[in-house]
Amino acid sequence: MSTVFIALQANEETRPIIDAIELDNPRAVVHRQPAMVKIDAPDELVIRKQTIEEQLGRAFDLQELQINLITLSGNVDEDDETLTLRWNS
């Protein structure tokens, strides 16, 4: 098992995004640190546009994540609906 993670700035914009990630990834563990939130998950983490929009109450372009992204690990794959982080091991 390998851990993938994503870290986002802790602010008003990311609060609903983090909620959405938790909903879509029941095995994810959220670490709240000063000014940032790091989310770890075993092998894979999926971020879904639709869940974020439901939490946010507005349309959301997944590329908006770029603004508040701090760091991530794993192989990235992004299309209009999902951003996936995955280790192949």
Place this chain on the structure above:
Amino acid sequence: MDMKVEKKKLNLKDKYKLLTRDLGWEPSYRSKDEIYPYVKYEGLKVHDWDKWEDPFRLTMDAYWKYQAEKERKFYAIIDAHTQNNGHLNITDARYLTALKIFLQAISPGEYAAHKGFARAGREFAGVGTQVACQMQAIDELRHAQTQIHAMSNYNRYYNGFHAFADARDRIWYTSVARSFFDDSMSAGPFEFMIAIGFSFEYVLTNLLFVPFMSGAAYNGDMATVTFGFSAQSDEARHMTLGLECIKFMLEQDPDNLPIVQAWIDKWFWRGFRVLGLVSTMMDYMLPKRVMSWREAWEIYGVENGGALFRDLARYGIRPPKGWDDAEKAIDHMSHQLMLGLYQWSFGTAFHSWIPSDEDMDWLSAKYPATFDKHYRPRWNHIKKLAAAGTPYKNFGLAKLCQCCQLPIVFTEPDDPTMLCNRETTYKGEKYHFCSDGCQDVFEHEPEKYIQAWLPMPALFQDQQGDIGAWMDWVSLKDGTDNGDYAGSEDQRNFQQWRGLATSNQ
């Protein structure tokens, strides 16, 4: 009332294709070999450049939009920092030592990376690669500028910030980072990508930026949190480019494996040595500490690096050659390097200090196997000397490693009581190294490293060994910028201004 109809948008994959790969063209009156002369120079075999794709599928139009938003956020906070006496809100002016090292050694590295990516974008033959390198070149330039701008407010009040460009070119400890970037920029484009895109960005950048920014947040430094986050928001893209780049090289041809592995070995060790400076920052320089260097290594080195190399094992890649030696060094390096910085503090454009008893208790809890046994007795001895009015100063010049350019202060991987020193004789000249890793790098490319500009020999060459003249040359103000924090002007000013800010005196 008319219903608002959303304009039909291209999906991300089509948009990426149209606005990236379709921007390329087939040359008709010059050959590709003439246009991209360095692509084959390193022995890498590439069969299909279109296989290189940015997994974020970021196109230039979206890039400008998001970068502009980052800049707006950044400047809103920097203005607030300046307007609200941000320079007084830090925990303690000792914290500024970490910032000074960052400004003198790391921000110029961002600028160097900008030049390197501009060049890599020109030399790679694939459009996806060219666009990604162009974005990263602009990012790195932005990082250098925003960092210098964010720290300029501290320069109005504190010492040691005023001459970072001279420090970058001339002072001894900055040459560690400078030689790392110069080494990468004078390599071919693929090696540059492994050096910066993969080794520095992917394997090591988390160890630099994440603890540094959390450290700034813990220590009340809003300006640095802001430039850190603004820069770091680009790093995820850089890391991804670095990882894609290495997968691309390995998937293009099996013959690329040994070349790539050798670069991983080299650049992991080069990067690890640069991070020695970060280890001292985390363990010693932050008045309010985030986590120890050991703890950061566990998360970002062992756990994340381990996951990465398990993933790359499918291509035949193994962890970097110096990995085990790095692991053995983790519990020693920050202490050894900080002892070095303290004894040579006459020659640093930042302050260092003897850790307090409370600091030492923290270090002993974080390094139970090493601190009390090897390092507390040394600090206690140094403390006694300072109390007796004979502070420990080493006015001799450090012997530098010909490869990483750090002073030779580290110990043998398996014996922390024995200084590690390696020598190689090449064309009748003797060269010194701090480790097997650095010696290996040299022996693989001796003609490159015998040309290294080393600050200590330069002192004798250009200044005849005159320390005062050297200080003028590096724009270091003796008695103001350097030496012990205790009794410094930075300490006096901070205490006085903070007193004024919190009382009605």
